[in-house]
Amino acid sequence: MSVAQTLDSNTATPTPPARSAGSGSRTHKIWSNMHDVCNLLRIPSGTFVGDDDQHFQHVQFKAGQRIHTAGQPFDMLYIVNCGFLKSVMIDEFGNEQILSFPMKGDLFGIDGIHTKKYTSEAVALSSCDIILIPFAKFAALGRTNPVLETALYGLMSRELIREQGMITMLGSLTVEARVARFLVSLSERFSAIGYSGKAFNLPMTRREIGNYLGVTLETASRTLSAFNELGLISVDQRSIYIHDINALKTLRRLPPSRARIEQQEKKAAAAAASSSEFIQVAPSAAMREQLAVV
Amino acid sequence: MSVAQTLDSNTATPTPPARSAGSGSRTHKIWSNMHDVCNLLRIPSGTFVGDDDQHFQHVQFKAGQRIHTAGQPFDMLYIVNCGFLKSVMIDEFGNEQILSFPMKGDLFGIDGIHTKKYTSEAVALSSCDIILIPFAKFAALGRTNPVLETALYGLMSRELIREQGMITMLGSLTVEARVARFLVSLSERFSAIGYSGKAFNLPMTRREIGNYLGVTLETASRTLSAFNELGLISVDQRSIYIHDINALKTLRRLPPSRARIEQQEKKAAAAAASSSEFIQVAPSAAMREQLAVV
DNA sequence: CGTTCGGTTGAATGTTATCAATCGCGGTGG
DNA sequence: CCACCGCGATTGATAACATTCAACCGAACG
Incomplete structure (x- = not known):
């Protein structure tokens, strides 16, 4: 699930002068x-x-x-x-x-x-x-x-x-559609340059995603979590796994929040009823059908 | 207050074939x-x-x-x-x-x-x-x-x-700031091509303004009305007169709606108290101070 | 003279931002 | 080595905001 890119911490050297051609210790200048x-x-x-x-x-x-x-x-x-x-x-x-x-x-x-x-x-x-x-x-x-x-x-x-x-x-586009599109775009671009288009690490923070998409970092985070809940993707911090890219491509808006809450209540009730059963790993097709693709 | 541009109705000939060089009756071909x-x-x-x-x-x-x-x-x-x-x-x-x-x-x-x-x-x-x-x-x-x-x-x-x-x-930007910026931009462009930058007619509908700015036509209309209320502009259908372009340039967001409503109630109360007086033509400076320019 | 379209405005609803608390990880320094 | 930040991420509660649905007006047009 982890991927090729290794990210340095963003904390190092906040704003050094740009264009220092031969700076680094081993300048593999090509x-x-x-x-x-x-x-x-x-x-x-x-x-x-x-x-x-x-x-x-x-x-x-x-x-x-x-x-x-x-x-x-x-x-x-x-x-x-x-x-x-x-x-x-x-x-x-x-x-x-x-x-x-x-x-x-x-x-x-x-x-x-x-x-x-x-x-x-x-x-x-x-x-x-x-x-x-x-x-x-x-x-x-x-x-x-x-x-x-x-x-x-x-x-x-x-x-x-x-x-x-x-x-x-x-x-x-709605926020959900923007986030979905963002993921699809990343996926396609990673594929194009030889990385996996299904499993990758996000190179940017939630704040940067939100800024890019015109929403707050909290909304960006919540939307990713919602996709996770719906089984469209698996997300854990920076790592992403895309389960259903077609759904992401055609997604226009999530079911109205009330319906989503009822859905979650149903899920919770089911979980409570069969408390000793397996945790539902792959979400049901029924849940995915909730996606409005009007 | 009316301006040079005269608009034909949009209803005529919805989608005729393009590029008909010598079509019109008097083709002032140049x-x-x-x-x-x-x-x-x-x-x-x-x-x-x-x-x-x-x-x-x-x-x-x-x-x-x-x-x-x-x-x-x-x-x-x-x-x-x-x-x-x-x-x-x-x-x-x-x-x-x-x-x-x-x-x-x-x-x-x-x-x-x-x-x-x-x-x-x-x-x-x-x-x-x-x-x-x-x-x-x-x-x-x-x-x-x-x-x-x-x-x-x-x-x-x-x-x-x-x-x-x-x-x-x-x-x-907030919706208000977007609409303000839109008006400023139009004003500057009209000036640049020799029209008045203060008084002009909008060439587009509310729906088109809203679409351009990423909001509904109702929101676009309401925002223009709010600017009118605050005395930043005078707006009547397509015709615009800009009273305070600097306020429009620096405007970031309107006072929170609650404050605006209280403001309006105050105004209403004042109007009721002196019902036979003049209608307030130019809004007070106090109202304009309500603009948050943080 | 009726119809259509653009515009305005109100009320209800849904969505997002904001504020706040918590968690976990990675680094630093005692 | 471990405690202690600081930062990124998540999640909840509330307030602010925009959309939606709807009614109405007025002007333009056939």
Whole structure:
């Protein structure tokens, strides 16, 4: 049930200066070429004519470190080679809003292009290996390489669509549906990068989940517990096991709380009646039928 | 108090086929050159070397007509020359979410770049004059013209940032703050395109406002009424007059409903005591002080 | 002149935030 | 080694809030 990712504690080094290229003790500094980068980004890569002498630097970050901060001059895009991060926007009132959780293969830093300053900050949630992509260099390559240019426009457009989906989620889905969708999305992304899509550890806290989904940490926690009760998932602290991903995909809202309470009372009564019997491990199909999928 | 924009009824011609270039009776078909386009988009325009033979076609739409629909093959970007529209995303459950209200100078259709199909649809809220920008042509021009290329990346990045702001708004602001921000944003955009920022008509219905802000139409209506009560704005149907834009800018939440009710009772009592007196036209400063700006 | 649509408002209901208490784990320091 | 934090997570009780259902009004349109 446990999973590949090992998370450093978030308590270490709250906010060290960013971009310290050769900082760590053993800096397994690596360089990636264009081919690696295209593979990571899932760009057709195709035939790069003689551009293979282009190299891009890797940098390591520990949990809690910032890759870039809001307002910092923009010159780089970043690609995650491994590890987990959060991208956070801070509005004029100081409200923090998590915009995404970049992981392997994800590009971030795009928001800096317009004003030449990053408008968000990126923070490592675990140990991370990040590839630096100087934007000017990348754009120049695109000018002579139509495939790359198209890919770059496509990546920006894709990010735009992702955010539109985020807006739609926040604007029109119930909390349950948002949490369900969040789990499905994580599952699919883990699968895509070679981890298990059924059993994984959450790289983020309940507070971060809640912030991302536009609710409080308590509501996020309760919703996960509710899914657990219904047998859709098993959750224990950070570890998740997904039992019924289809239910999560189609879930729109949980049965009204009154019905849920009655359901629980029934369960409690049944448990009391047969007190010496097995604990119900896998929840009944009947309970799952309670899901409204209107 | 009424304003320049005149709105056609939304009832006319629900969904006629899009892109009928020479449809209307008097087709005031115009062509724009690169210079006009750059002015509209607020691109430095600068010195376009001999590219001034590039021309872009205008098309007119009436209220209710679609400019493009979700799933339609992508080949164009669109720039609003005049009129008001809404951009709507429809998710897999059929939920509609309004993503933006494009108006003069705004670019839309960017979401089609990635998958070569539009993922959203754009609908005219009033009579509109739209400029067609073939994306391939624009990208090709960018390849030989660094200023234009930078501008195009910048526009996409700007749109990304706008949507991030939208996410932050939906995720972390109260309903009151969202409506306030919506009004401020409209005001600033109207000012930017030469209309009054204090007195204007809303181009959209309460339902559309509510949808955009992630609440029901009733809540949107009530919130506008509350602002009216507090004297921040005057609202009557579609017409808006902004009395205190600073209050709207800094507003985070209204006083708790109990305090508001007591306030109203006080007002009612005062009105009853001096029943034959003037109706209180401009609300008291005391009432406005009730705004929590923590 | 009736019908439809957009808008407003009230009352009841359901949902979420807030406040608070508890638990368990991992680290630190005595 | 163990006691003692501090933090993340869970859960309960209450208050605040938004939605829903419903009624009503007025303007636009056929």
